[in-house]
Amino acid sequence: MADNMIYFFKQGEADGRTDMKALLGGKGANLAEMSNVGLPVPPGFTITTEMCRAFYENDQQWPEGLEAAMDGNIAKLEEATGRRLGDKDDPLLVSVRSGAAVSMPGMMDTVLNLGLNDAAVLGLAKQSGDERFAWDCYRRFVQMFGNVAMFIPHRQFDGMLHAEREKAGVQFDSQLGAEQLQEIVAEFKKIYRASTDEEFPQEPREQLRRAIDAVFGSWNNPQAVRYREINEIKGLLGTAVNVQTMVFGNMGHTSFTGVGFTRNPATGENKLYGEYLVNAQGEDVVAGIRTPKDVNDLPAEDLSDFAECEVPAEEAKELYGRMYEQLLDVKHTLEEHYRDVQDFEFTGQEGELFMLQTRTGKRTAVAAVHIAVELSEEGLIDRKTAVMRVDPNQIEQLLHKQFDADAKTAAEDEGRMLATGLPASPGAAVGRIALTADDAEEMAAAEHEAAREEGRDPAGIILVREETSPEDIGGMDAAMGILTARGGMTSHAAVVARGMGKCCVAGCGAVLPDEDAKVVTIAGKEFREGDVISLDGTMGQVFAGAIELVEPEMTGAFGTLMEWAEEYRKMGVWANADTPHDAQQARDFGAEGIGLCRTEHMFFEEGRIASVRRMMLTAPDVRRIERQLSQAQLARTQTSGEEMKKIDAEIASIEAELAAKRKLYDGALEELLPEQRKDFEGIFRVMDGLPVVIRLLDPPLHEFLPHEPEMQAYLAEQMGVPAQAVASRVNELREFNPMLGHRGCRLGITYPDIYKMQVRAIMEAAVNCKKEGVDVRPEIMIPLVGTDNELRVCREAAEAVCREVLEAAGVEMAYKIGTMIEVPRASLTADRVAEYADFFSFGTNDLTQMAYGFSRDDVGTFVPEYVDREILENDPFQVLDQTGVGQLVAMGVERGRQTKPDLKVGICGEHGGEPRSVKFCYRVGLNYVSCSPYRVPVARLAAAQAAIESE
Numbered sequence: 001m002a003d004n005m006i007y008f009f010k011q012g013e014a015d016g017r018t019d020m021k022a023l024l025g026g027k028g029a030n031l032a033e034m035s036n037v038g039l040p041v042p043p044g045f046t047i048t049t050e051m052c053r054a055f056y057e058n059d060q061q062w063p064e065g066l067e068a069a070m071d072g073n074i075a076k077l078e079e080a081t082g083r084r085l086g087d088k089d090d091p092l093l094v095s096v097r098s099g100a101a102v103s104m105p106g107m108m109d110t111v112l113n114l115g116l117n118d119a120a121v122l123g124l125a126k127q128s129g130d131e132r133f134a135w136d137c138y139r140r141f142v143q144m145f146g147n148v149a150m151f152i153p154h155r156q157f158d159g160m161l162h163a164e165r166e167k168a169g170v171q172f173d174s175q176l177g178a179e180q181l182q183e184i185v186a187e188f189k190k191i192y193r194a195s196t197d198e199e200f201p202q203e204p205r206e207q208l209r210r211a212i213d214a215v216f217g218s219w220n221n222p223q224a225v226r227y228r229e230i231n232e233i234k235g236l237l238g239t240a241v242n243v244q245t246m247v248f249g250n251m252g253h254t255s256f257t258g259v260g261f262t263r264n265p266a267t268g269e270n271k272l273y274g275e276y277l278v279n280a281q282g283e284d285v286v287a288g289i290r291t292p293k294d295v296n297d298l299p300a301e302d303l304s305d306f307a308e309c310e311v312p313a314e315e316a317k318e319l320y321g322r323m324y325e326q327l328l329d330v331k332h333t334l335e336e337h338y339r340d341v342q343d344f345e346f347t348g349q350e351g352e353l354f355m356l357q358t359r360t361g362k363r364t365a366v367a368a369v370h371i372a373v374e375l376s377e378e379g380l381i382d383r384k385t386a387v388m389r390v391d392p393n394q395i396e397q398l399l400h401k402q403f404d405a406d407a408k409t410a411a412e413d414e415g416r417m418l419a420t421g422l423p424a425s426p427g428a429a430v431g432r433i434a435l436t437a438d439d440a441e442e443m444a445a446a447e448h449e450a451a452r453e454e455g456r457d458p459a460g461i462i463l464v465r466e467e468t469s470p471e472d473i474g475g476m477d478a479a480m481g482i483l484t485a486r487g488g489m490t491s492h493a494a495v496v497a498r499g500m501g502k503c504c505v506a507g508c509g510a511v512l513p514d515e516d517a518k519v520v521t522i523a524g525k526e527f528r529e530g531d532v533i534s535l536d537g538t539m540g541q542v543f544a545g546a547i548e549l550v551e552p553e554m555t556g557a558f559g560t561l562m563e564w565a566e567e568y569r570k571m572g573v574w575a576n577a578d579t580p581h582d583a584q585q586a587r588d589f590g591a592e593g594i595g596l597c598r599t600e601h602m603f604f605e606e607g608r609i610a611s612v613r614r615m616m617l618t619a620p621d622v623r624r625i626e627r628q629l630s631q632a633q634l635a636r637t638q639t640s641g642e643e644m645k646k647i648d649a650e651i652a653s654i655e656a657e658l659a660a661k662r663k664l665y666d667g668a669l670e671e672l673l674p675e676q677r678k679d680f681e682g683i684f685r686v687m688d689g690l691p692v693v694i695r696l697l698d699p700p701l702h703e704f705l706p707h708e709p710e711m712q713a714y715l716a717e718q719m720g721v722p723a724q725a726v727a728s729r730v731n732e733l734r735e736f737n738p739m740l741g742h743r744g745c746r747l748g749i750t751y752p753d754i755y756k757m758q759v760r761a762i763m764e765a766a767v768n769c770k771k772e773g774v775d776v777r778p779e780i781m782i783p784l785v786g787t788d789n790e791l792r793v794c795r796e797a798a799e800a801v802c803r804e805v806l807e808a809a810g811v812e813m814a815y816k817i818g819t820m821i822e823v824p825r826a827s828l829t830a831d832r833v834a835e836y837a838d839f840f841s842f843g844t845n846d847l848t849q850m851a852y853g854f855s856r857d858d859v860g861t862f863v864p865e866y867v868d869r870e871i872l873e874n875d876p877f878q879v880l881d882q883t884g885v886g887q888l889v890a891m892g893v894e895r896g897r898q899t900k901p902d903l904k905v906g907i908c909g910e911h912g913g914e915p916r917s918v919k920f921c922y923r924v925g926l927n928y929v930s931c932s933p934y935r936v937p938v939a940r941l942a943a944a945q946a947a948i949e950s951e
């Protein structure tokens with residue numbers, strides 16, 4: 001039995017198990033598991049991660065009892081192997097390797113061949129009958145121990161080795177003979193003495209003790225700490241230490257070492273995948289000094305060239321063939337046992353195969369889907385497990401163009417990666433820089449024309465902006481990718497790009513665009529408009545120059561997996577889409593409705609913006625004059641005689657002024673009405689038979705105002721007022737905090753005609769489509785409601801228009817009027833708000849903004865640091881903060897349904913496509929999540945997983 005400090009393992013029996021990773025580390029737990037399964041694992045033991053923690057708590061001294069436990073386990077190991085540590089005739093040699101609960105490849109330390117000394121090396125030579133091998137092991141040990149335990153840089157040893165190779169006139173270490181290696185050991189020991197002021201330790205217990213200390217110590221070396229930071233690995237105790245009997249891949253030409261996957265981790269193909277090196281130890285594969293061979297070439301290994309091969313070539317071939325067969329058996333056993341793809345390390349020693357490690361194999365999205373489906377079809381896992389196996393975040397990769405993996409690595413090697421920003425919208429893009437939206441449109445149009453004439457595909461454009469605004473929509477549409485210097489994951493650029501399925505890197509502080517000078521500086525390098533850059537929106541990276549792109553792979557397995565997911569999914573998945581094109585994309589991806597159609601983007605289209613601006617600029621006048629008029633009318637009722645006549649004259653003049661302003665205002669609204677109607681008709685047609693939630697206007701006012709003098713002059717002329725009047729109106733409407741200002745239903749209440757026009761457009765579009773035979777299901781959504789009264793007022797106004805339109809058309813049609821819950825007060829009073837709502841939709845972008853008091857457009861300046869320093873676990877605009885904002889969601893659902901038990905509730909904030917948030921939504925009882933079209937498959941898979949998890 002284990003003594004709780006150390007867990008022993010040997011082929012056929014082990015104290016540990018695979019589910020003990022937290023205590024034994026991934027490597028230790030799986031060495032135990034493989035031993036239990038009967039795989040050929042050299043015996044050894046694992047010192048627990050708790051001991052590592054105790055080591056740090058105990059001033060870097062071993063905790064009490066560990067020494068005695070070590071003695072006991074060394075004795076067991078000596079018994080299992082029939083060898084003794086330090087024996088001068090037949091020494092036991094061990095490896096000492098790190099292994100945390102979460103794999104941290106290459107970050108921590110390893111020492112091989114421990115136990116050798118000046119006497120044991122002779123014993124090893126005698127015992128193995130191979131002097132060269134023994135000295136090779138010793139020189140490796142001196143170097144590794146020197147480096148790991150005493151921090152002597154590798155280059156000191158490597159420089160010496162290089163010189164010896166040159167002297168001997170050979171290319172590889174494996175070509176050095178015993179005598180040369182013996183000389184090298186002597187030189188290495190000199191390096192050791194010069195660097196440490198001590199002789200190389202000869203006592204194996206002492207070697208072991210110091211190697212274990214060094215592995216514990218490597219838990220906190222700078223690269224391991226940084227790796228944990230980058231990969232958000234938190235809450236681990238430390239590293240375990242695995243002490244294991246050495247087997248030798250460097251015991252001549254019938255020995256080798258290698259790494260493998262039970263299936264191809266890039267494509268998922270069911271074929272052994274991996275590499276090996278003859279006459280080598282593990283670090284040679286990693287070091288990349290010699291090029292390893294494909295593991296499937298093992299049976300073809302031809303040693304006839306090696307004059308010094310220990311066995312005849314024919315015999316060696318047969319031996320390799322046998323070891324390959326053993327590896328195929330291992331593949332089978334591992335998959336049968338773990339029921340998943342394994343990534344393993346192996347060593348062949350003179351014809352005998354040993355397993356040194358196994359873990360779940362990391363894989364690309366394509367492979368993950370392929371493997372899950374195939375394992376299920378082979379009967380190794382059931383469908384539910386297959387659905388659970390694929391990370392929903394990964395599958396978005398399958399829907400977008402990507403960089404060719406080799407081309408990207410080459411670009412990195414060439415130092416072309418310039419900067420990193422937020423991975424705002426996945427996929428990859430290559431194109432010429434455009435610094436304004438107009439330039440992007442012009443450049444794209446010219447490029448399309450040129451490409452058409454030349455009969456080729458048009459090259460891409462990358463729109464690079466400080467940040468984007470709704471006015472940039474045309475340029476964003478024309479671009480292949482978008483790069484912004486500012487803004488978070490819910491910034492305008494990020495939201496719009498995701499909606500469009502376009503690659504976007506946002507909030508990249510190293511980008512300094514100067515649109516006037518037509519240059520942008522990226523990480524200190526200057527690029528002119530027209531220069532080519534590449535973006536990886538999945539990783540948030542910016543590269544100089546072009547990187548080759550590959551098309552998305554919509555494999556058959558992907559379709560199968562999504563079909564299986566549908567068997568379990570219970571919560572609906574809708575999409576956020578503002579155009580028929582996006583709606584179609586969403587429907588193709590399986591969306592069951594539109595959960596958010598934002599109408600403000602429609603207002604920016606060419607030919608409309610001037611009408612919108614006239615409407616916005618005259619709305620305050622109309623409101624002011626209407627108020628004046630009603631005050632005068634009230635005053636009139638309280639007067640008579642001369643006074644009344646005066647008021648009548650005043651009323652007449654106010655009415656004249658109102659009529660003039662109304663003409664402009666109503667004129668603008670009338671211009672917009674048919675345009676909006678057309679927008680909605682397009683979406684209703686695409687969404688035939690499915691609900692479409694259209695949100696009434698919700699812009700921060702300033703986004704619509706004309707700031708450029710030319711535009712102001714143009715509008716002034718149209719409106720028949722001096723340019724100065726337009727400029728001062730723009731000034732008047734400027735707000736200190738537009739996100740908390742005159743937007744959403746506040747706008748609808750103060751300027752009711754705008755909402756009325758929109759409701760009319762929605763209902764007339766619905767009527768027209770219904771007459772065409774389309775099954776229309778309109779749902780009107782009022783944004784930014786904080787009190788029940790706000791919703792009541794907006795609802796009454798909207799209902800009146802709906803009735804009027806339906807009556808005029810003589811059509812009966814069901815419609816809904818609901819609200820967004822995005823102001824915390826609306827959640828707190830959801831029972832009252834629900835009185836006037838047919839549905840709720842949580843706008844968690846604003847809800848997060850207001851719950852935290854973080855401006856969603858400015859979080860880029862501090863939230864990344866909060867996440868780095870673990871002040872926040874995640875960016876709350878990306879991953880719903882279940883602890884805080886989640887309470888507002890849960891409360892809103894519960895209180896809303898107190899009033900209306902069947903109230904339909906959804907979410908349309910960006911979190912609606914984030915898998916962990918989707919699962920939370922399922923748990924709190926939402927009817928559906930709504931997300932950007934390209935996230936629909938992600939949300940569908942996450943929703944299926946949520947249902948399976950809660951079974």
Ligand code: PEP
Nearest residue numbers: 822843844845846908909
């Ligand atoms: C929200 O606030 O979550 C939302 C969907 O609305 P918008 O992002 O348009 O403010």
Ligand code: MG
Nearest residue numbers: 822843845846
């Ligand atoms: Mg909102």
